[in-house]
Amino acid sequence: MRARVFVMLKPSVFDPQGTTVADALxxxxxxxxxxxxxxKYFELDIDAKTEDEARRIASEAADKLLANPVIESYRIDIEKTEAAKR
Amino acid sequence: MRARVFVMLKPSVFDPQGTTVADALxxxxxxxxxxxxxxKYFELDIDAKTEDEARRIASEAADKLLANPVIESYRIDIEKTEAAKR
Known part of the structure; x- marks a missing residue:
């Protein structure tokens, strides 16, 4: 399965990168x-049998490594891919 | 409207960040x-009347600023948001 993890700064946190991009545009x-x-955006290929299992692993990865829970929030989409059949 | 722009390195381009994250996991x-x-992931709030117009603007922004077309590809999703009603 493929998990797509989107990590965004929380709305209350100032985002200077985004502001700079907006100014440039x-x-x-x-x-x-x-x-x-x-x-930030991560695509994780996960060798999992069920969607729930893939979501659990992606969620743990996001909590422990991909996102800083103090200032960032994340969202996970799970997608069944060819890679899952390997 | 809100345009979500996903910028990824092309599959043929080595992604050391991704490899490092995989190793850490x-x-x-x-x-x-x-x-x-x-x-990379960008959320653009665009003041556009139609989905096509929002997609065109987001696509131009990606070509000119958000992505490096030599090594990166991008995908755009358009979503109608509350912000569009402002």
């Missing part, structure tokens, strides 16, 4: 882009 | 995680 003439938030 | 005991690829 305004400079390029894209005034219609009102806000940008930047985050 | 193995050290933590998660042997079932067979591979990790790391990318």
């Amino acid at each position: 305004h400079t390029l003439g894209y005034a219609s882009v009102t806000a940008v938030r930047q985050g | 193995h050290t933590l005991g998660y042997a079932s995680v067979t591979a990790v690829r790391q990318g």
Whole structure:
């Protein structure tokens, strides 16, 4: 299975990277882009039998390694892939 | 509208960050995680009337600023949000 983990700064945390990207887009003439938030994205290929098991492993990985729970939140999507059949 | 832009290294490009994360997960005991690829993730709030317009703007932003087309590919999901009603 493939787990997609999105790690974002919590809404209350200032995101200077996103602000810089938004400013750069305004400079390029894209005034219609009102806000940008930047985050991290991980694709994990997980050798798991069930979707629940894959989600549990991805969630533990996010808690322990991928995200800083003090300032970041994460979301996990599970997708059945060819890789799962290996 | 909200555009979610996922920027990933192309499959042929070596991803040392992802490899490091995979190694760290193995050290933590998660042997079932067979591979990790790391990318960037952007949420763009776009003041656009149609989904096509939002997609066009996000795509231009990705081409010009968010992704390096030589080594990275990107994917765009458009989502209608409360922010679009502002």
